[in-house]
Structure formats: structure tokens, C-alpha cells
Amino acid sequence: MTNALMQQVDSLKELAHAQFNTAFSNAQQVMSFTEISNIRRIYIAGLGDSYAAALGLVKLFKKYSDTYGVDVITPMHFTRFAKNNNFDKGEPNSTLMITISNGGESSRIVETVTKAKEMKLLTMAITNNPNSRSAKLSDKVLLMELEKVPYATVGLRSYLTMLYNLFSFILHFGRVRGTISSYQEEELKNAVIQLFDEYVEKYDEFKDITKKIADEIEDDEIIDFIGDDTSYASAYFASAKFVECLGSLISIDDSENWCHINAYLKSNRAIPTFIFANKYSTSYSREVDTAMQAVMMNRKVIIVGDVNKEDFSEKVTIIALPECEKYSWIHNFYEYIPLSMVVAYLQEKKNTKDFCTEKHLKNATTKSSKIEIVL
Structure with missing residues (x-):
């Protein structure tokens, strides 16, 4: 590829x-x-x-x-x-x-x-x-x-x-x-880089399941993302790739506010809903409950995380991340990688360009706009 x-x-x-x-x-x-x-x-x-x-x-x-x-x-x-x-x-x-x-x-x-x-x-x-x-x-x-x-x-x-x-x-x-302490520093450093190596070991597994997900959501233009605490950053980043590479309409929220607002998103098709979840997170029970509610709404629910498979409906697709208990928050360094694979497969299938149109960078204002200092 x-x-x-x-x-x-x-x-x-x-x-x-x-x-x-x-x-x-x-x-x-x-x-x-x-x-x-x-x-x-x-x-x-x-x-x-x-x-x-x-x-x-x-x-x-x-x-x-x-x-x-x-x-x-x-x-x-x-x-x-x-x-x-x-x-x-x-x-x-x-x-x-x-x-x-x-x-x-x-x-x-x-x-x-x-x-x-x-x-x-x-x-x-x-x-x-x-x-x-x-x-x-x-x-x-x-x-x-x-x-x-x-x-x-x-x-x-x-x-x-x-x-x-x-x-x-x-x-x-x-x-x-x-x-x-110097000991804590080394322990944290080792935990972060070792977890990356464990992700690499699962690359083939990730590619198999993300290709299937891409096949299932190829025709969907509205994509929903849920992420709590630091995983909100991963949801934010992953959703950006769907926009930049595919032009998808995306929405992001945490597992609680999603039930108040994003649950009401409507489409003629079942909306793909990616949920970042972790069994060691203090919001895990809410993430499980939110996934259940999404299934009941006939969403296409995809869980990305280190989770207990038995906690979720059989209708849910799970991208299983490596086990990481002591410093579970370090999944934030890598948990967006499988969703980047989903975007890559979709981009290949749809033949879209990065940033969706060649004119994007010419029309954007990232390098223009008058700079004023307001004190």
C-alpha cells in the first residue's frame, strides 16, 4: 500500500x-x-x-x-x-x-x-x-x-x-x-517507549481490523468521536485526520456530554462512533454505558482501547490495544495510530487528497491575517 x-x-x-x-x-x-x-x-x-x-x-x-x-x-x-x-x-x-x-x-x-x-x-x-x-x-x-x-x-x-x-x-x-526522582524518570521513560514496541507488535492485527472497519464505513460521511480526559486529545487528533484526508463531517465529545448532545446526531445511515476507552480509567463505567446506549441507537460502535471484551455488546467492534495497567495514561502517546490506519485505507478507497482539495492551503489563513498586539 x-x-x-x-x-x-x-x-x-x-x-x-x-x-x-x-x-x-x-x-x-x-x-x-x-x-x-x-x-x-x-x-x-x-x-x-x-x-x-x-x-x-x-x-x-x-x-x-x-x-x-x-x-x-x-x-x-x-x-x-x-x-x-x-x-x-x-x-x-x-x-x-x-x-x-x-x-x-x-x-x-x-x-x-x-x-x-x-x-x-x-x-x-x-x-x-x-x-x-x-x-x-x-x-x-x-x-x-x-x-x-x-x-x-x-x-x-x-x-x-x-x-x-x-x-x-x-x-x-x-x-x-x-x-x-531519577528512578521515576527512568521508569516513565521506559514505560512510554516500551509501550510503543508493544504497539508495533500489534501492527498486523491493527491493519486487519482497521481495513475491515474502513470497508464498513466507506460510505459514511458523519463520524462521531468520544474521548475522556487525556484520550480527548487522541479523539481530537484522529478526527482531524478524517477531515484533512477525507473531508468527513466530524463531532467530538466526552462520554458524559455525548449522551446529552451528540447522541442526537441524525443520519440516513448508522453513524460510526469511535470510543476511546480504558479499563483502568476512572470513567470506564461511563464509557461502557455510553457504548451500550450508542448500540441501542443503532450506531456503528468501534471501541479503541485496553478493555474487557465481555463488558461490551457483541455488536461492538473492538480495536484491542496492548495491556498497560500502571501507567495506562501513556496510551495517549499512541492510541490514535489504529485510527490513522482506518483513514489511510479509506483514503486509498476513495482516492482523496490530503487536505481534500489542492486549493486548501492557498485559501487557508494560517500564514496570513494581520497581526495586532492587544494589551
């Missing part, structure tokens, strides 16, 4: 370990002990896949930061609506603004860095482009060092690399602040 997205999926086998090591090596150098020690507040801003990466790891950052708070903030809110007095800056460089952008040239990211510097915040860019405007404007740059390959148009390789780089900085930050 020559599909570009599937090529990205397969390339992760060679990419992951190298990028993981590079991320941890670079994170050690990006900020000094004193600079990290002085930080009291952290904001993370990103768009699209970068936003998903921030959502996926913000909870971990909060746990180990030893600061007054870590929050994901949208560039539009920060640049166009937030005022100076909305942010308790404290001493200069005591508030850190992290921007995540593979290319580093999105106007709103550039505007975020510009405004943050006007507010005397310490700025750090996680990017793959050291020559980008956001990198050159930022005080610190955590360079991803991701090799550019011709088949990587929509994000997948870049998303995994973003997660690894943010993760590496979080652990380095925690080590400096004394919230993570």
Missing part, C-alpha cells in the same frame, strides 16, 4: 526510538536550572495537532510542575481577547509561555509569542523549524529535529514528535523542581 498516511504509520517503527532519544537530549539543554527554578506559572499554546499534543500532556505537566498552574490556552483567546491583567505574571520570566508548532510560521502562533514577550513572559518554542518566525522571536527553542519526508503532509510523525518533546521537557522540569 503506497498511501502516504500509511507510509507515515509504518515509518514510526524507525522513527520513534530515535526521536525519543533526541527529545530527551535536547530537553536537557533548552533551559537552565535557575531559569526553571524561577518559573511560577505555565501556559501552553498550539493549533490543530499541536493543540491536541498540549491537551494530551497538560495533566502530567500539572502533576510534576510544582507551579501555581499549567494551562492550555488557545492562541486566538490569548492574542485577541486576553488582557494584561488577566495574567498574574509576577517577576519577569516567572511565567512561561510554551508554543508548539511544527513549522513555526502560523500567524497566530507568531502573534502569541510576540504578545507574550510584550508582557515580559519567558517564551519557549517547540518547533521543527529553527528559522521560523516563532523560533527566532522566542527566548528558548526546543528543536524537534524531525526529518522531513515527502509522504508526511498531514501530521502523524510530527504529532508523535511533539508529544515526545513536550514529555521530555516535563520530566526535565520535574527533575529540576524535585517532583520526579
Whole structure:
């Protein structure tokens, strides 16, 4: 199969370990002990896949930061609506603004860095482009060092690399602040990379079941996604691939709010409903119940997760992820991979282009729009 997205999926086998090591090596150098020690507040801003990466790891950052708070903030809110007095800056460089952008040239990211510097915040860019405007404007740059390959148009390789780089900085930050011991750091690092190897072992199994799913939902244009807690980031990322590669109409919610709103989505066809679930999650019982309700509504329910098969109806399709009990949240690093396979098979069947039309990038405003600093 020559599909570009599937090529990205397969390339992760060679990419992951190298990028993981590079991320941890670079994170050690990006900020000094004193600079990290002085930080009291952290904001993370990103768009699209970068936003998903921030959502996926913000909870971990909060746990180990030893600061007054870590929050994901949208560039539009920060640049166009937030005022100076909305942010308790404290001493200069005591508030850190992290921007995540593979290319580093999105106007709103550039505007975020510009405004943050006007507010005397310490700025750090996680990017793959050291020559980008956001990198050159930022005080610190955590360079991803991701090799550019011709088949990587929509994000997948870049998303995994973003997660690894943010993760590496979080652990380095925690080590400096004394919230993570050297033993804990190594245990977390080993758990994350070992789980990737277990995913690779299931690649053939994933491809078999995702091809069947693609055959079953080929004619469906409305796709629904459910994800709780950090898995919401995976649902967000996976849904983006359906839009970027297929032009699907998508909806995303958590397992509770879905029952209040998204359950009322209507179509002439049974709506494919992907649910990220994990038997070790505190919301697992709600995920099981939500899946049951979706089956009763005649949805095409697909569970993505480390789950107990007997907890679900026989009508449910299960993409079984590797067992991971102690650090079950690290599925967030990889659980979107099988759905990327679904998109790749569908794209091959439908013969659609990435971003759906060749005119997309010409008409989008990611690199245009006047930049104003509103203080």
C-alpha cells in the first residue's frame, strides 16, 4: 500500500526510538536550572495537532510542575481577547509561555509569542523549524529535529514528535523542581517507549481490523468521536485526520456530554462512533454505558482501547490495544495510530487528497491575517 498516511504509520517503527532519544537530549539543554527554578506559572499554546499534543500532556505537566498552574490556552483567546491583567505574571520570566508548532510560521502562533514577550513572559518554542518566525522571536527553542519526508503532509510523525518533546521537557522540569526522582524518570521513560514496541507488535492485527472497519464505513460521511480526559486529545487528533484526508463531517465529545448532545446526531445511515476507552480509567463505567446506549441507537460502535471484551455488546467492534495497567495514561502517546490506519485505507478507497482539495492551503489563513498586539 503506497498511501502516504500509511507510509507515515509504518515509518514510526524507525522513527520513534530515535526521536525519543533526541527529545530527551535536547530537553536537557533548552533551559537552565535557575531559569526553571524561577518559573511560577505555565501556559501552553498550539493549533490543530499541536493543540491536541498540549491537551494530551497538560495533566502530567500539572502533576510534576510544582507551579501555581499549567494551562492550555488557545492562541486566538490569548492574542485577541486576553488582557494584561488577566495574567498574574509576577517577576519577569516567572511565567512561561510554551508554543508548539511544527513549522513555526502560523500567524497566530507568531502573534502569541510576540504578545507574550510584550508582557515580559519567558517564551519557549517547540518547533521543527529553527528559522521560523516563532523560533527566532522566542527566548528558548526546543528543536524537534524531525526529518522531513515527502509522504508526511498531514501530521502523524510530527504529532508523535511533539508529544515526545513536550514529555521530555516535563520530566526535565520535574527533575529540576524535585517532583520526579531519577528512578521515576527512568521508569516513565521506559514505560512510554516500551509501550510503543508493544504497539508495533500489534501492527498486523491493527491493519486487519482497521481495513475491515474502513470497508464498513466507506460510505459514511458523519463520524462521531468520544474521548475522556487525556484520550480527548487522541479523539481530537484522529478526527482531524478524517477531515484533512477525507473531508468527513466530524463531532467530538466526552462520554458524559455525548449522551446529552451528540447522541442526537441524525443520519440516513448508522453513524460510526469511535470510543476511546480504558479499563483502568476512572470513567470506564461511563464509557461502557455510553457504548451500550450508542448500540441501542443503532450506531456503528468501534471501541479503541485496553478493555474487557465481555463488558461490551457483541455488536461492538473492538480495536484491542496492548495491556498497560500502571501507567495506562501513556496510551495517549499512541492510541490514535489504529485510527490513522482506518483513514489511510479509506483514503486509498476513495482516492482523496490530503487536505481534500489542492486549493486548501492557498485559501487557508494560517500564514496570513494581520497581526495586532492587544494589551
